[in-house]
Amino acid sequence: MLRAFAHESGLLARRTELDQSIIWVDLMEPSKEEEDAVEAWLGAFIPTREEMAEIETSSRLYVEDGSTFMTATLPSGTEGEHTVLSPVTFVLSKGRLVTIRYHEPRAFATFPMRAEQASLGCFSGETILTGLLEAIVDRLADILESVGRDIVKLSNQIFHAPETKASDRDRNFQQILRQIGRKEDLVSGMQDSLISLQRLVSFLTALKVGDKETKSRGKTLLRDIQSLSDYASALSGKVTFLLDATLGMINIEQNAIVKIVSVGTVVFLPPTLVGTVYGMNFQNMPELNWTYGYPLALIAMALSAILPFWFFRRRGWL
Numbered sequence: 656m657l658r659a660f661a662h663e664s665g666l667l668a669r670r671t672e673l674d675q676s677i678i679w680v681d682l683m684e685p686s687k688e689e690e691d692a693v694e695a696w697l698g699a700f701i702p703t704r705e706e707m708a709e710i711e712t713s714s715r716l717y718v719e720d721g722s723t724f725m726t727a728t729l730p731s732g733t734e735g736e737h738t739v740l741s742p743v744t745f746v747l748s749k750g751r752l753v754t755i756r757y758h759e760p761r762a763f764a765t766f767p768m769r770a771e772q773a774s775l776g777c778f779s780g781e782t783i784l785t786g787l788l789e790a791i792v793d794r795l796a797d798i799l800e801s802v803g804r805d806i807v808k809l810s811n812q813i814f815h816a817p818e819t820k821a822s823d824r825d826r827n828f829q830q831i832l833r834q835i836g837r838k839e840d841l842v843s844g845m846q847d848s849l850i851s852l853q854r855l856v857s858f859l860t861a862l863k864v865g866d867k868e869t870k871s872r873g874k875t876l877l878r879d880i881q882s883l884s885d886y887a888s889a890l891s892g893k894v895t896f897l898l899d900a901t902l903g904m905i906n907i908e909q910n911a912i913v914k915i916v917s918v919g920t921v922v923f924l925p926p927t928l929v930g931t932v933y934g935m936n937f938q939n940m941p942e943l944n945w946t947y948g949y950p951l952a953l954i955a956m957a958l959s960a961i962l963p964f965w966f967f968r969r970r971g972w973l
Contacts, residue, residue, distance in 0.1 A: 656683040657693070660767065660783075665774035667767060667783075679752045679783045681763065697722070699748050701755055707742040715742075715851070716858040722748035725858060727851040729760045729791060730844055733798050736837060740844045745784055745855075752780030754787075762790040776868075785872050788856065792879050795852075799845060799886055802838055806893050809834060813900055828905050835901065839894045842887055849884045856880060918967060925959030 660667045661676040670677055673696040680693055682701075694700055699722040707726055709715065715726040726744045739758050746753040756763065766787050770777050777783045812831055860873045933942065933952050942948045 657681070657685065657689045658683070658767070660770075660777075662778045665776075665778075666772070667770040667775075667777050669771070678750065678778075678780055680754070681767075682753065682755045683759070683763075684757050685755065693753060697746070697748055697751065697753055699746065701746060701753060702726075702744055704757060707744050707755065712854060716854060718862070722746055723859075723862065725855045727855045728848050729756075729758075729762075730795075730798070730841075730848055731758045731760045733801075733841060738841055738844055740847065745787075747780050747784060750779045750781070752783050760791065760794070762787065762794045765794075766790040781866075781869055784859075785869050785876070788852070788876055789872070792852065792876060792883065795845060795848060796879075796883055798841070799883060799890065802841060802845075802890055803886075805834070805838060806890060806897065809838070809897055810893075813897060813904060828901060828908075831901055832898075835894060835898050839891070839898070842891050842894055846884065846887045846891065849880055849887060853877065853880045853884065918964075921967075922960050922964050925963065926956035929956045929959055 658681040659670040659673055659677045660679040660681075661670050662668075662678055667679070673680070673692060677696070680696070682689060682693060685693070690701060699720060702724065706714065709726075715724075717724050724744065724746055726742050728740055729743050731739045731741070741756070741758040743754060743756040743760065746755070754763070769775060769790075770783075770786065775782075775786050777786055809831060812827065856873055856876050860870065860877065863870065929952060933948075942952075945951070
């Protein structure tokens with residue numbers, strides 16, 4: 656899919672044809688025909704999907720034939736269970752911007768809508784790129800804030816579990832472990848995305864692209880990205896702590912079950928021994944002729960169970 660935008664009365668306006676008035680072309684899963692048309696319009700080759708996936712910095716940030724190529728990893732689908740992390744390439748050439756992507760980060764939907772309705776200073780490829788990067792960083796901030804709220808909820812579920820039955824708590828801990836795993840994947844993805852954005856903005860700032868205001872906005876972007884990186888690192892630490900805490904709570908639950916089984920075994924072992932002794936069928940057993948042998952045996956069995964239980968309670972083991 657190809658979307659083209661031109662600057663008109665301070666706003667972005669969509670166009671159906673590529674001409675000299677176009678300052679931004681957004682390619683979403685482009686076909687070969689669309690790639691050829693954009694390359695002819697731009698006067699430069701655009702990278703393929705395989706080239707965008709390269710992880711070397713030299714393959715992601717470079718200048719070639721007067722065109723600047725920058726690639727960052729951006730997330731999409733963060734509201735669902737499966738977050739998609741995929742590269743997005745930005746190409747600046749002769750005051751025009753081309754974006755190439757194969758997924759749908761939300762900023763690419765919200766930013767054009769805003770720029771079509773309000774004046775955001777999008778009069779060149781450089782200013783559009785700066786505004787788009789600001790929208791992307793704002794979106795990442797929203798995602799991290801949502802993750803922070805979810806982590807607080809998980810913490811309450813772990814340390815203030817409302818379930819009283821052990822089986823319910825076990826099922827709850829299984830769900831919590833799955834949620835913690837998803838949050839860890841999301842936070843680590845955000846960290847990768849922020850690192851790639853930080854490199855991109857640093858590269859763009861070093862090139863001194865745009866006017867004074869654009870450069871100032873670039874420096875502000877760098878500070879925002881750094882603060883978000885620090886926040887993401889803090890969230891990653893919290894997720895790790897919650898994982899350790901959950902595993903610790905599961906161990907406590909298991910130890911409590913083993914403790915109950917062990918106490919039950921110790922309590923009922925002496926009565927079993929008494930019953931075993933008087934369950935023997937030897938002919939010469941003096942107690943067989945006792946009138947009160949049966950009730951005495953029952954009393955001995957009861958005492959042998961009660962006394963260990965009382966001892967454990969007195970020592971604070973139960």
